[in-house]
Amino acid sequence: MVSQPQQPPTALVDLPNPLIPGFNPDPSCVLVDGTYYTVTSSFEYLPALPVYRSTDFVTWEHIGNVAPREEQVQLSEAPANAGVWAPTIRYHEGLFHVIVTVTASPRGCVVFTAADPTGPWSEGISLDGILGIDPDLAWDEHGTAYVTFSGLHLDGVQVVSNRGILQAKVDLTSGKVLEEPRELWSGTGLVAPEAPHVYRRDGQWYLLIAEGGTGYGHAVSIARGPSIEGPFEGAPHNPILSASGTDRAVQCTGHADLVRGPNGGDLLVLLGTRTAGRTSPLGRETYVTTVEWADGWPHVAPVPHNPRTEPLDEYFAFTDPTALADPGWLSVRRAPESVASPEKLPGRLTLRAESGGIGAFHPDFVGRRQRHVTSVVETRIAPADGRGGLGIRLEEESTIALVAERTPAGNKVRVTARAALPTLVSTWSTEVAGDEVVLRISTEAPSPGRAPWLPSGDTVRLDVVDAAGAETRLAEFDGRFWSVETSVPFTGRITGMFAEEGSVHFADFRYHGEAGT
Known part of the structure; x- marks a missing residue:
């Protein structure tokens, strides 16, 4: 009442x-x-x-x-x-x-x-x-x-x-x-x-x-x-x-x-x-x-846009075995604890590819809601004998991903940026020295000076950082095709970690959401 x-x-x-x-x-x-x-x-x-x-x-x-x-x-x-x-x-x-x-x-x-x-x-x-x-x-x-x-x-x-x-x-x-x-x-x-x-x-x-x-x-x-x-x-x-x-x-x-x-x-x-x-x-x-x-x-009253004026920073170190206990973690059609384990390698969150990568119907994927238009998500990954990485999921055919795997020689990590839409997949690759790398996906709101009648979306940037701190940008593109208007009508972007072959190990997960976005 x-x-x-x-x-x-x-x-x-x-x-x-x-x-x-x-x-x-x-x-x-x-x-x-x-x-x-x-x-x-x-x-x-x-x-x-x-x-x-x-x-x-x-x-x-x-x-x-x-x-x-x-x-x-x-x-x-x-x-x-x-x-x-x-x-x-x-x-x-x-x-x-x-x-x-x-x-x-x-x-x-x-x-x-x-x-x-x-x-x-x-x-x-x-x-x-x-x-x-x-x-x-x-x-x-x-x-x-x-x-x-x-x-x-x-x-x-x-x-x-x-x-x-x-x-x-x-x-x-x-x-x-x-x-x-x-x-x-x-x-x-x-x-x-x-x-x-x-x-x-x-x-x-x-x-x-x-x-x-x-x-x-x-x-x-x-x-x-x-x-x-x-x-x-x-x-x-x-x-x-x-x-x-x-x-x-x-x-x-x-x-x-x-x-x-x-x-x-x-x-x-x-x-x-x-x-x-x-x-x-x-x-x-x-x-x-x-x-x-x-x-x-x-x-x-009409609904105003009044975004929060403080930024949001979240950090999960997987040295803590309870890191997945936070209620904001999500998986697709399965519970997160059935996909990822903090026990297989101490100090790391291990995802094993059993059903497929981020584009599978039952992806081996654990993520969180993107809550800011301008955001940065990072994870430190050791691909070991597997292949996996960091990605954005809207549905099976609409994904953005950074995929890390060991090179055949075993002394480098190959990182591939992948943008997938129904009937279209684009990739960009690089190799960096070391056993593990930091993968970063950042999004940025369009410039306020852009003409409002021009089609546009947020800018999505895909970067890799090596052990020495050197950054490489693999791709930068318009994110409008990964939105509710063009990809999914009901849900939204979920950003997280995935495995698509073998076992991969993640040290941490970091989210930054910019104030006012």
Whole structure:
């Protein structure tokens, strides 16, 4: 239940935007005992469903993940951009609940529960009969549980039918759907009504949805009615939020959730994208904007771009055997600890090529979200008897990589820079003396003086540093083709380490994100 604001809304100037940067789409947020918890989508990556915590809506800590194990979500055959879609987090009678659809998986619509959002979470119970995506979970005045969802019925990733916004009573203990899903209000007629959330306030029920598709036509609309079951009447000023047709710095704004802010006013958390040039390399991120109420309807402020003014530096030395315990590590369709081991060579993280390199369906890859347009990522690698390196992954066919391997003579390391797109691969190579090298991938936002109508993206640079500190630049190119507009619609850049032949050993991993980007 969202209460009537008693104080002025939180000023947008006080809130960073993006709120949670990098690949963090489809946010849902709940306030419990003065603390905020937000979950976002994770698609084909494990651990799934990151959980973020804040007490002031400014500083957010990644405290864990709802589904760290593959058996909880069964992603082994889910294609890129399928998998764990659009969760909702809610709190009821002492338990946190996260409901989500896992597409292209036997799990379907799943509800996970935990007494503590840091975990552990339950194995999850599947709700048979919820054939759709973007489920919301709410309880009426009598404690009856309702799932409201988009009736986009998929067979794997193929569309079977789309019935708009649907709702049904459910039994969360047995996993049974207690009635045939009914049709609710499905928006203003824009394409793809989805992402429903229902709330009760001041004797009315409100149904918030997204429509217009998750791209540049994305929008947020709302309706209200006397009961959780409706009937619902749309707001006269729908859509209440959209960046479509504007030149705002934050585009694709939609898929929103409503929560009371720290100052008592309501806030809308939502997804959006920001461009580097004319493309969005970081994917869909979590944003926030303010809400004011008039005549029983919410009026939403446009979403500003207000990046954090401090840089971010992370360093992981693999002399520490717990370095992979940080919840921000990701692997594709497998848990990071099943891909990388800190025990095979003391003081090093070892990746062994078992399924393939960064471009494989099950890559031997461990990485982290890129959260800044201007960034630097480094790792020190000893290729030993193998081949591997440092790379950026968007999906199997859209990768950027620095690949290190020993030369046949054994006294040098050959490093190959590789830029891969569907049907196109370019490479550049060099050789440096020694047993190990530092690989570096840096990205830089376009110059602000560049004409905005010219196609461009961020600049990507691929460098190698030898044992004496000498640097060699292997490649520099426009990163626009590794973005959500041209490569993947739903996820974003993940940067990390991989093996593609034999065993390779990594000494450390360093990330720097530039302030204001």
